[in-house]
Amino acid sequence: SLGASGLITWGTPTYYLSGAFDDWGKLPLVRFWLNFYNPDDGIATSMKENDNFKDFVEVVEVRSLWRFTWLRAHGVYWHSKKVVRGIAERLLS
DSSP states (O other): OOOSOEEEEESOOHHHHHTTSTTOOOOOSOSEEEEEEOTTOSSOOOSOSSTTTTTTOEEEEOOOSOTTOHHHHHTGGGGOHHHHHHHHHHHHO
8 A cells, every 4th residue: 555645846857767777666655746847947857758657646837937948947846836836735635
């Protein structure tokens, strides 16, 4: 059975790191995985790219006006009301 905890990530490069494993990694023992993803962020992955995670991870797309620089796009999560609201709603559920 899955653990009582959940996993919340934003701007995660986890997909790139999964390639270090022959099976591309296993799903952690968590009740949910909420991932905030900015398509303009050159570091982040949506986690839908990994067949082991794609049907479990809930992805929330976060957009910014910082499309001209991926490093700026990577920092948008810290200032996003969408991220703050999404985390608060998940923790309250």
